[in-house]
Amino acid sequence: MNSFTYCVPTKVYFGTNQLCHLGEELKRFGKRVLLTYGGGSIKKSGLYDAVVSEIRGAGLELYELSGIAPNPRIDSVREGAKLCKEKKIDVLLAVGGGSTIDATKWMAAGACVEHDPWDFFSKWSPVEKALPVCSVLTLSATGSEMNGGGVVSNPETKDKIGRVESILRPRVSFLDPSATFSVSKYQTACGAADILSHIFEEYFTTEKDLYMLDCCMEGLMKTVIRYAPIAMENPTDYEARANLMWASSWALNGFVNGGKQHSWSCHSMEHELSAFYDITHGLGLAILTPRWLEHCLNEKTLFKYVQFGVNVFGIDPALEPLAIAKKSIQMLSDFFFKTLGLDDTLTKIGIGEENFSVMAKKACGGGTIEGFVPLNEKDIETIFKACL
């Protein structure tokens, strides 16, 4: 068991009617607010009006940047960073899902340097300062509302790169489950797959970690498996939306890590899919995960599949371990592709093998992903092909 540091100072207002605290919280950081968001959905839902009214009501100066796309682009980050400098912004408020929050974090960092923000990803330029970021969440998926991570795409170089810096962690996040009532069935399903994948990336390990965290991760997984179908069936089910929302934050705020050192596998592979084909991140993860689990199953890893199958899917522990492992992968596939109704192959979403070799090389940086099971170029290409 490795030592670790745990520090998650984000203040979370969870529930309905919490937006009344927005003005007082933003005010702590200064007067000039940059509001960032994606398309028009927050205008349709009325959330935009509510947020603007709180900001104006608190006597703050409001600036806006909209049009942040899913798989957010470095161009948005550049634009936001420039605006922060020009308008002398004190605090950024991201209203949206993970893409908006991710991009906003890097605007906050870009505002404090002279170089091109893409250098944070291409040259790993240091992040020594950043403007404070707050968020109002509208999609349960990425956990960006409570962590320091942000993934940014560069369509020119076909790169999609994530980086985590604790200084970018939102200071205050507003999580109102009812703000996700308008999320479509498809996006709810993709969000559920994303949350599960964040947990899998930590859960599937051969390192000896805290049993306590395994129990909590199993609880988070059961929560997603229980409530995602309910939210898809009845989008305004508050209990379902609340459970998904709070689970999404805890899947990726650092809590479940507990000092594990291995690299993440499915996310590395999926980022290549999104970078080359601009697909929804959660969908790519759903297609990849069962194939990745099949690839990693061996004598040394078997115990973890058994634990997963028994504790999460309730498979009879009296069965043969290998049978439990295979059944657990099957039950996960069924959840993704039958219960959530996601497409089960890359072929179905129009992706062929034409770029697999270069994508595989990029996914492992030409070396090895030191994950649950080490994956080299060949392994990754094999997994990609199994997804066809």
Next chain:
Amino acid sequence: MNSFTYCVPTKVYFGTNQLCHLGEELKRFGKRVLLTYGGGSIKKSGLYDAVVSEIRGAGLELYELSGIAPNPRIDSVREGAKLCKEKKIDVLLAVGGGSTIDATKWMAAGACVEHDPWDFFSKWSPVEKALPVCSVLTLSATGSEMNGGGVVSNPETKDKIGRVESILRPRVSFLDPSATFSVSKYQTACGAADILSHIFEEYFTTEKDLYMLDCCMEGLMKTVIRYAPIAMENPTDYEARANLMWASSWALNGFVNGGKQHSWSCHSMEHELSAFYDITHGLGLAILTPRWLEHCLNEKTLFKYVQFGVNVFGIDPALEPLAIAKKSIQMLSDFFFKTLGLDDTLTKIGIGEENFSVMAKKACGGGTIEGFVPLNEKDIETIFKACL
């Protein structure tokens, strides 16, 4: 489901060899450090020397206050607050278990007011300022290392009163499981009972809360039930000590609350036992809890006992609900009194019914504890009597 605010900014260094960060962390708050501790155990274990060496190595000025007793007294708090003022202390470092950390928090608050620190409890005087507190934990039990609560006793008035103020939450806590290797079997058992009770106080509710948190609470309970006996059997089992330590923090840092509004029952009753008889808090909780659960079992609460019995103790869900409920109480009693070997009655620890009536009245403030099931004076006296 109620709305809530979640904010736990404590930075935790978890694991061995983390004390090297102590100097740099204390330095952030100033130059003059008040080191507080209890008896001599940290001198025997070498922890005292290690801490002092880090403080001196960082060039900080060291002051000391020792002799903080279990069920810490207001006199210690008064003494510490006075010392903070006299020596112009910048930061307090509590090295010990919950008693030391609790008392130190109130010294930090007392240092910032002119009135007697007991006014914080007798008159609920406001806590507007406090010196920063850090901690080095040596006992897995109270969760004080990651929350803003502190319980202080006043032997003169036979009061033991707890109060939570977020400003008192430790800024930085060092959790080294190996620092608990020297904790006795008995104290390990009492600590386990305390952790479990913190979870029970939140878990046993008829409010509709987050299923996700119920899963995590069940995971924390299973962790304690699994590892407490291992730590008692083999005190230097790192995995067991680590799981108990991290579970103790998460049982009571706010995470599992999730907006629940009910009052705590067993802690209110136990504080009277400790106030009148100065017994170990965890022991009092262990004796009270099964009787409290028996008292609260009714048609409306039954479902929660069933959930508890099936998910935590693995009782067959096909049994009759009432049979599951009764079996779950029995299994919990067996855990406390057989597995952990704690005394199972108040009689055995020399407590008779002579003060039950006045204790019951104080426990509910002459009214009702609005807990899992509302408890008035008569109910509480009945529960006390069932413990004889």
